[in-house]
Every structure is written in C-alpha cells, then in structure tokens.
Amino acid sequence: MKDINVTMLLIALGLSFLALPLGCPSKLMFKEPLNNVTVKVGQDAVFHCVVKDLGGHRVAWNEVESKAILAIHTHVVTSDSRVKVSHDRALEIWTLKIRNVSLEDSGSYMCQLNTNPMRSQKAYLNVVIPPTLRSREIPEESVVSEGGPAELRCMAEGIPRPDIIWTREDGGPIVIRRDSSVQKFENFIGDTLHMPRVTRWDMGNYICTAKNGVEPTPRERITLHVRFPPLVRAPDPLIRVIPGGSFSAHCQVESFPASLNYWLDPEGKTVNNHGNRIRTSQEFEPPFKTTFSLSIENVTRADFGTYHCVSNNGQSKEVKSPITVEAWRGENGSGSPPDSHTHPLIYTHVQI
Known part of the structure; x- marks a missing residue:
C-alpha cells in the first residue's frame, strides 16, 4: 500500500500516538486474538482487534513487512482509499477494513497499542485466486493406437497452486497398465x-x-x-431354416474408427436391400461396438450357402466372419428348425 508522510499527518491531526504514556492500566488487555483472514481477490478483508479498558491509549494499524502505518485510532493515515477503520465503543472492537483486495495486499497486519512497553497483535491476510484452466492448451480429443501409450495433460493457475484431478466421465476406473503391474484409480x-x-x-x-x-x-x-482393427463375432455361425421361411443373421463388430460393414452372399457378391424380402441394417453402441444384421424372408434354395459379414476401418485388411444357412428338413422331411442360439459364439479375424 502507498503511504504518505506520517509525521506531518500526525502533527496536523494533533495525535499523540508516538508519545507513549508511562505504564499502562492493569486491566488493559486484548480480549481476543487477532485472527488470520483469507479472502479471494476482489473481496473485502476485515480485521477485528478487541481491546479491554483502553483508557487514554490509542490503537494503530500497521503493515508489518513494509512498516507502513495505515491508521491511528479512528483516523486513516495511508493514502490508500480502500482502507477504512471504525470503532464499536460498546463492544470495544477496533476494525480495519481493506476493500477490493489485490494479491499485493497479502501479508501480516498489526493491531498496536501505545502502551509502555508497546503491546501488539499480528495476523496474516491470505489473498487467494480461484483456479483457472489454460483451456487453449487443452486439446478436445486425443487419438492413439491400441497397445501404445496415451498422455493427457491439463494445466491450471491459481493461488494456492491448484491440483489437477482426473476422473472418467462414465464413472469407471482409470487404468494404468505397465509391463509388470496394473493399477486402477477412481x-x-x-x-x-x-x-x-x-x-x-x-x-x-x-x-x-x-x-x-x-x-x-x-x-x-x-x-x-x-484406434484398432475390426474384431468380428458371429453369435450364430450356423442357421437352419425351412424353405419358404425366414431368418436373421447377425454379426457383432468392435472397431475404431467406425468400420464399413457389409454382407457377401454365397457367390461372393455384395448383398443389397431388395424390397421387404432382403434387408440389411446396423445398430451402433458407443464407443466402438456395432451389430449389423441380414434378414431374408420367403427363403428359396438359392438363398442357402455361406454368407460373410465383412468389416474394414482402414487399420488392417478386411476382416470377415462366415455364417452358413442350411435347409432344415427335420425327421422324415418335416419339423421346425432348432434354436440357433445353441450354437457356439465364434470370434473371427479372417482377413481377405
């Protein structure tokens, strides 16, 4: 804080703070400690000095580090217009108020009595600044390859120095895999x-x-x-269907980036939608799973054979998985097709 010529001001005010009375009343005492104050930049800082039986003595407020006198009794000495002092006679409270504090106001402040010897109390003003993230230095996304390293960084400023705390938005653990250990962090x-x-x-x-x-x-x-190449799964690799009936074949794909998925018929031709009889569809499940399906109604002999679901995302050659569709005749040429879900799940990495 900026100070003015204190001596000249004291003369002008006719104050006698520097003239210390001999001795001091036996009952004069600080009733409460002078408490430290913590405030954010831009807020007001307030110190309360509680003195019992002050009598003819006076109270002064000082900045300890600069040794600047801020106020004497009810008179502000400093030229800093943000500083105010007040006195509650009934409660014997002397108050120093600094409005709109800045970081430079941090430090020790003293409530001083002109007793002989001098009595004083000190407290610390801690000015803090809320944390801010350096948003311009933080990328919105990071793309890495599976099996390799990833590094995410956030930088922040503030007083005291902020901690950076990482969490996953989905609530899952953060997994740190090293050659000999795996650690999980909430x-x-x-x-x-x-x-x-x-x-x-x-x-x-x-x-x-x-x-x-x-x-x-x-x-x-x-x-x-x-990033990783497609992994294709065929839940039902063998489907049996009655001629004239219908079936649905499904393939499950894990891939990033998202893959181009399509079906090949038994002749190796791409299957396209054909009215309501032949339909293809796919459903995406973030962040990297897709189920794509082939449905055929009014099955004919030409529809039997081995189909392939094919996936490609540019991370490797095309990956495909076979699904065989057979005619079901049952015993003596009759009956219903079995539950296809009894067939084992096949994980396929066949490349073509």
Missing part, C-alpha cells in the same frame, strides 16, 4: 495422466478438474480415442 492427481499401454476399454471422456480450495472449480473434458 481419480488420479497430477497435471499429466500418462497411460503406458492403452486398450479399447480405455476409450471415452476424461475430466480434469482444478482444485485449490477456492470456488469455483473449473473442469475440462478430453475425449480419448483408441
């Missing part, structure tokens, strides 16, 4: 989240939150994408 503390070896299951939104005990606490989202 939250991870540090500017940088380093994952030495990622899998597709690490894909998703990660939240970094800056905290230093001062509100508000800002957050940023970083989306982690993990």
Whole structure:
C-alpha cells in the first residue's frame, strides 16, 4: 500500500500516538486474538482487534513487512482509499477494513497499542485466486493406437497452486497398465495422466478438474480415442431354416474408427436391400461396438450357402466372419428348425 508522510499527518491531526504514556492500566488487555483472514481477490478483508479498558491509549494499524502505518485510532493515515477503520465503543472492537483486495495486499497486519512497553497483535491476510484452466492448451480429443501409450495433460493457475484431478466421465476406473503391474484409480492427481499401454476399454471422456480450495472449480473434458482393427463375432455361425421361411443373421463388430460393414452372399457378391424380402441394417453402441444384421424372408434354395459379414476401418485388411444357412428338413422331411442360439459364439479375424 502507498503511504504518505506520517509525521506531518500526525502533527496536523494533533495525535499523540508516538508519545507513549508511562505504564499502562492493569486491566488493559486484548480480549481476543487477532485472527488470520483469507479472502479471494476482489473481496473485502476485515480485521477485528478487541481491546479491554483502553483508557487514554490509542490503537494503530500497521503493515508489518513494509512498516507502513495505515491508521491511528479512528483516523486513516495511508493514502490508500480502500482502507477504512471504525470503532464499536460498546463492544470495544477496533476494525480495519481493506476493500477490493489485490494479491499485493497479502501479508501480516498489526493491531498496536501505545502502551509502555508497546503491546501488539499480528495476523496474516491470505489473498487467494480461484483456479483457472489454460483451456487453449487443452486439446478436445486425443487419438492413439491400441497397445501404445496415451498422455493427457491439463494445466491450471491459481493461488494456492491448484491440483489437477482426473476422473472418467462414465464413472469407471482409470487404468494404468505397465509391463509388470496394473493399477486402477477412481481419480488420479497430477497435471499429466500418462497411460503406458492403452486398450479399447480405455476409450471415452476424461475430466480434469482444478482444485485449490477456492470456488469455483473449473473442469475440462478430453475425449480419448483408441484406434484398432475390426474384431468380428458371429453369435450364430450356423442357421437352419425351412424353405419358404425366414431368418436373421447377425454379426457383432468392435472397431475404431467406425468400420464399413457389409454382407457377401454365397457367390461372393455384395448383398443389397431388395424390397421387404432382403434387408440389411446396423445398430451402433458407443464407443466402438456395432451389430449389423441380414434378414431374408420367403427363403428359396438359392438363398442357402455361406454368407460373410465383412468389416474394414482402414487399420488392417478386411476382416470377415462366415455364417452358413442350411435347409432344415427335420425327421422324415418335416419339423421346425432348432434354436440357433445353441450354437457356439465364434470370434473371427479372417482377413481377405
């Protein structure tokens, strides 16, 4: 804080703070300690000095580090217009108020009595700044390859220095895989989240939150994408159907980026929709699963054979899985087709 010529002001005010009375009343005492104050930048800081039986003595407020006198009794000495003092005679409280504090106001303040010897109390003004994230330095997404490392970073500023806390938006654990260990964290503390070896299951939104005990606490989202070639699963690799009946074949694909999926018929030709009799469809389940289906009604002999569901996302050659459709005749040429779900699940990485 800026100060003015204190000596000249004291003369002008006719104050006698520097003339210390000999001795002091036996009952004069500080009734309460001078408490430390913590406020955010821009708020007001208030110190209360409670003195019993002050008598003819006076109270002064000082900045300890600069040794600047801020106020004497009810008179403000400093030229800083933000400083105010007041006195509650009934409660014997002397108050120093600093409006709209800045970081430079941090430090020790003293409530001083002109007794002989001098009596004083000190307290600390801690000016804090809420955390802010350096949003321009935080990417919205990161794309890495499966099996390789991933590194997400958030930088923050504030006083005291903020901690960066990482969580997954879906509530799942953060998994750190190393050569000899796997660790799981509900939250991870540090500017940088380093994952030495990622899998597709690490894909998703990660939240970094800056905290230093001062509100508000800002957050940023970083989306982690993990590239990997398609994995095709055929839940029912063998389907038996009565001629004239209908069937649905399904393939499940895991892939990122999203793959191009299609069906090949027994002659190796791409299957296209044909009215209501032949239909293809697919359903995406974030972040990397897709189920695509082939449905055929009014089955004829030409529809029997081995179909292939094919997937390609540019991370490898095309991957396909076979599904065989056979005629079901039953015993003596009659009966209903069995429940196809009794067939084992096939995981396929056949490349063509």
